[in-house]
Amino acid sequence: MDLETLLALDRAHLWHPYASPSDPGPIYPVRAARGCRIELMDGRSLIDGMASWWCVIHGYNHPRLNQALCDQAARMAHVMFGGLTHEPAVRLAKTLVDLTPEPLEHVFFCDSGSVAVEVAIKMAIQFWIARGQPERHRLLSLRSGYHGDTWHAMSVCDPVTGMHHLFARALPKQLFAPAPSCRFGEPCPESELAPFAELIERHRHELAAVILEPIVQGAGGMRFYSAEYIKGVRALCDRFDVLLIADEIATGFGRTGSLFACAHAGIHPDIMAVGKALTGGYLSLAATLATARVAETIAGGTPGVFMHGPTFMANPLACAVANASIELLLEDDWQGALRRIEQGLELGLAPCRGRPGVSDVRVLGAIGVVELERPVPMRAVVPNFVELGVWVRPFARLIYLMPPYVIGETELARLCAAVVQVVAELPGLWAQEGRV
Ligand code: PMP
Secondary structure (H helix, E strand, C coil), X not given: CCHHHHHXXXXXXXXXXXXXXXXXXXXXXXXXXXXXXXXXXXXXXXXECCHHHHCXXXXXXXXXXXXXXXXXXXXXXXXXXXXXCCHHHHHHHHHHHHHCCCCEEEEEEECCHHHHHHHHHHHHHHXXXXXXXXXXXXXXXXXXXXXXXXXXHXXXXXXXXXXXXXXXXXXXXXXXXXXXXXXXXXXXXXXHHHHHHHXXXXXXXXXXXXXXXXXXXXXXXXXXXXXXHHHHHHHHHHHCCCEEEEECCCCCCCCCCCCCCHHHHCCCCXXXXXXXXXXXXXXXXXXXXXXXXXXXXXXXXXXXXXXXXXXXXXXXXXXXXXXXXXHHHHHCCHHHHHHHHHHHHHHHHHHHCCCCCEEEEEEECCEEEEEECCCCCHHHHHHHHHHCCEECCCXXXXXXXXXXXXXXXHHHHHHHHHHHHHHHHHHHHHHXXXXX
């Protein structure tokens, strides 16, 4: 199909994420992707700064992942998981149990991060039903949090500034503590936890669980907060017997410099959701892990079964690629790679500090963020990045980089240099928009 036809048909028939169906803004047709490069149909090659939203950790078109996918496809692409099982799923479950914080033992596979959150919340609610306390069905979450696009997941996203505030009236009513303002690497004064402590104590009789994104609040603002805050949350959950759900969908598999972000705080959640990088960005697979206490309580209640069962549960292709992706991650010096990326981002983004319109520059692991005083004029900025040979897609007041872990020093420097250049041009673009 030629470029014009493809774009015309795309515009006529496709929705893009968080976009108008009639005017989605600039859309770039991709021909292929390899390593850290995205090749556009018009022949341009872009250095990828997004890892396709956290997930492509080994780069695109990786021979080992391709092989795992083809081998599995030759055996069995899919089979229902009701009453049947297979080695790719069993191996993956065992690996996840071994790698995640210790008491997590039971793995529920599903097909997206949002559904993994949905499953986590249903597990928490069913846990309390099984304990004879069905009134405990509410969730306590943090402002600036983001947990996905499905119904219960939307209900625990920031209800005011979050992407789903439009639906706030229709969603289940949850509780929200202020977003932590103590930054990663800094102590967390007791006063910071006080509003959370007050909410959990006051509402403990109706709370099923607390849900949070450990260390990094992602789509709600790319905020990196203190590990001490999470330790405090864990202690309060223990004190008031409330389950703790860690949403590691974005942070899992090394992105923050730890295999899982919970490790920065040394805490053990009762339920954990993982997704995104689980398959190295190849297929849509996510998982919800629970402790033996959660699983056994659900099993001991009525009806004694967990009430969820997606059609594509534990898809063998996805599980096989996930096994290969985790093997690849662990056999490489991923911690060394992450340290090099962290240093490269620190160095490369440093010139943005103190620039007009920049309110903060922060780096953690393979995540670099430039926070601005005003929203980024996307329709001008994305084409500018493409002209500079990089794929960077800002949102709201944030320009952020989260490249594949295999990115080289030179490519990373080019990505950062493009951000520095675009940031320097922002005041002019804001002026053109009439915002200044
Ligand atoms: N939780 C977090 C922390 C996320 O970052 C995301 C995706 N941005 C989700 C849940 C939802 O995952 P998915 O898009 O795969 O449904």
